[in-house]
Amino acid sequence: MSAGTEVLLVLTNLPDADSADRVTKVVLESRLAACVNRLPACASTYWWNGAIEQATEIPLLIKTTRATYPVLEAVLRKAHPYEVPEIIAMPVTxxxxxxLAWVAGETRPPSV
Structure with a gap:
């Protein structure tokens, strides 16, 4: 696989089912990912603005390619309700x- 078609697993968390569904739909309809897994709600505990916070969040696991990642990140940032959303990309080694070929084939990097 070339560097551009290298598969990435992108993690983000949303505050509720509606926003998770909305983000999933925009990512898939834009062909920025081949698959999005929505996991059951989980408890998150984290530092925010100098205090420990707790929230229930919906994790999304997004399968994409390195070539598509920059546009995917921009779309996630725009569609995400958080001020600083968790967007973490991990290479699938x-x-x-x-x-992996299916993910690369179903994900359409933006035209240049």
């Missing part, structure tokens, strides 16, 4: 070749 090993995986079933057929699955």
């Amino acid at each position: 090993v995986g079933l070749p057929a699955y």
Whole structure:
């Protein structure tokens, strides 16, 4: 696989089901990812503005490519309700070749 088609796993958390559904829809309809997994709600505890906060969040696992990531990040930042959203991309270094090829084939990097 070339560097541009390298598969990334992108993690973000949303505050509720409606925003998770909205973000999932915009990402998939834009072909910025091949698949989005919405996990069950989880409890998050974190520092924010000098205090420890707690919230229930909906994690999304987004499968995309390195070439598509910059546009995906921009779309997530625009669609995300948080002031500073968690957007973390991790390279997939090993995986079933057929699955990785599927992710690359279903994800459309933006035209230049």
